Amino acid sequence: MKIDLSSGRTEAKRPEREIYARWIGGRGLAGYYLRDKVARSWDDPEMPLLFFTGPLVGTTSPTSGRMTVMSRSPLTGTAGDASVGGSLGTALKKAGWDGLIITGRAKTLCGIEIADDQVTLVDAAALAGAGTSGAYARLKKKGAVALAGPAAEAGVRFADIVVDGHYAAGRAGLGLHFAARNLKYLTVRGSGKIRIASPEALKKANEDVRRLMAASPVLLGELGIGQYGTAALYDLLDARRMMPTDNFRRTHFDPTRRMNAHAFRQRYAPRRTGCRGCSILCKKITADGRSLPEFETLSHFSALVGNTNLETVMEANRLCNDLGMDTISAAATLACHEEIQGRPLEPSEILSLLMDIGAGRGIGQALGQGAAVYARACGRPETAMTVKNLELPGYDPRGAYGMALAYATSTRGGCHLRAYPISHEILRKPVATDRFTFSGKARIIKGAEDLFAVVDSLTACKFVFFAASLEEYARIYTAVTGVEFSADDLLTAGERIDYSERIMNDRNGFRGTDDDLPARFFESPGTGDGHLEIPPLDRDEFLKARAAYRRIRGLNEEGRPTREKAAELAIDWDGCSEG
């Protein structure tokens, strides 16, 4: 459904079956509708803000409660998407919509309220400046809720969208799109049923996935993320000497044992919860309603900024959530500031700076532009640990060379989730690979990017792919839709989705030279442990792997997409959607 906030008009669009077959849903379908508008400025009223569910959403298939939010990123300038959990995707699907295309700009601050096929634009002036937790409490009776916080209203480039009070559509700065449209919130209530082509086949396929999930130590093992949340990775990443510490100047954080997931569980005794339709339940909520930090948040608000206070991590996480800003970017920008300033931040300073950023106050206004812009403004660009302006998360690439390549080639900038090589380089799934070599990694990264493009389009959770594979999910897809697709057919669609994003980035001036890492990783070693050394990345080896990746991906020698490859993937080079 298309919603124009300028005119208040809505229009139902019904894509042809062929469009679904080629772009699946979620990230793929959202990208399809973004393509011919992507060269506009991110705050152009015609730039669409897209909310898309996937074909599995609302069904019983495991981890299918997610959805995609997408537009051009205000932070990076790339095509920017976020996969987000909670109940919004399911509600939208049950309301009868596969996606929303929001354009225009309301005259005054408004909210969009959807109840099945009814769409109402509501005055939201009373919620101006409201934190996401307070606003959510007032709106949750209306159904699933997506909100922007004060950070978006203050122009923070890494403002995110918070769903159902706890689930962030982060990384790409998509919250800023709400502010640019004078949009404060979106609520959705749906009462329909999702049609399943073959319930029996779906039941069988679900059983296969659940059996694999139960067999996965990372997912449902007693030390896994089902028990501890993604913070379960904290001890391991430090033990492997790849915990980003002091703004990536070191890779080991001494106080890990007293800052780990066990310590948080002991202190806060959280309950387990999760996205709609998920049995992993990786979200942990305390008795006072706060979320325990995810691994990346915990890593960055402890090791990266040198903080050893648990409660400061909890509060930093809560503040980011309430202000509506990405925790990774916020912490990484503070770490950059800390390095430039040349002295450590006190716990109280961390919290007050976050409040300044969220309010656009004092130095917070500069910090709110993200690490790359801030570091350049300070004359210290080398202190921004970013790729394509996106701040790097909690995996030091000197300890996992596939991760190094994946950060560089990701279509949305320095992101761990585009290919998640931690899966095999650290977590041994589907099999272990040598983390200290680039050999074979180019094809692995390309394949994983295609895989996760499919996962984000179905839309399922990446975590389940620590256990299951597209072999099982292809059967789920067929059971739900009735369309016979093999795992390999889905990967072809994934390749198309990824390549289309590269075309969009190319249109916006990104070149192969942007597929690179901060110099620090090639110049300085990480922190070894006496037995294990963490040397700097070998620049020549990295460049060879990147060149191999380009050949495998079908890019030219300069790393740019080609008409020929686009044609092979059935992508219209000159434009694609009816907008």
Add this chain to the structure above:
Amino acid sequence: MERLIRKYVDKLIHSGLAEAGAPLMGARDAELIWNREDENRAILEEIFAGLHISTLLFALPAEPYRTLVDFLARPSPGTIHPQDTETRTFLHDLPVVTSLAPVEIIRALKNRKCAIVPGRGIITYGTVSPEQAFVTFSSACFACFVKFFADYLRDVRNGSANPEQKAVFQQVVDYLGSPARLDFSLTHGPFRDEDTVLTAMEEAGKATVDCRLVDSYFGNISCLFNDILYISQTGSSLDELRGCIDPVPMDGSSCVGITASSELSAHRAIVAAGTHRTVLHGHPKFSVILSLTCNEKNCVLRGQCHLRCPRQRQAAGVPIVSGEVGTGPYGLCHTVPPALAEHRGAIVYGHGVFTVGKNDFNDAFASLLDIENACRKEYFASL
């Protein structure tokens, strides 16, 4: 990449899954490389081009697998459905194709991890590493071995074994070789330091693989020392455990063992009971085969034996218990630890054997070997 190809081709031969010169393995990063020349390379290159993969393996299995695989592939209309845990959990089923025509093989491999071409061999692939192709090849051979012998015992008992089945049985029995034995002692405990623990685990793991008490090289092993459970990592090779053992504090104060074996919970519960300090788990074939053969007629839970079984079954003097891999509601972590409170070992339906030791791996390993050899004897005695 060349090193990995060599490694897994050698493993196929060393583990008796293929004869020297049989495996054809290709892998590609930017370029495609092969382990050797072969007239079928052009066909495999066409298959490569039609799939999103990084490795292809094509090999005729060594005997007895070759005969068993071909026998099972003949009457199966397009698919073999083994009942062992490995297949049920990871492979699901084994597609059979009629020829080496690339289009047919591509169709099969788009949906499953391997394709069986009767009389020609098994084709498997990897998307991340040649290791995946090796593991799938090995698992397919293991699954067919277990299925043939379990089906044969059932049919003989029912009086429905056909002449062809009997002929194949006679043929493959000759290939089985003598029961495994270990001619030396493993390191004696109690262990005094961490290094000795790790070395003893490596030694016991390698002995388990060398005696072929595994499928591929899977299984797991642990040892309790100073309130830390040292346990093999998930997906690790029991014969290559150096650097693949996680130290898991028994008090749960660290998640560093998130990469530990999927059976961590079972191992932890076993040693927490206080009697045993070592646990060994392998997938010996005849123990698995006997666990699959049940005489019960009209059982109301037929088809759910891997989840729950109303009977108290035994083989080789140890209990056969139900249980799936991992920690789910039907996980073996709920069934194996209580069984081991009173027995030196337990067989998990369709899966493998867990054994325990007091201070080192000598008793755990001896029990694993004894149980398998006793199951083998019991199998042939039952015919």
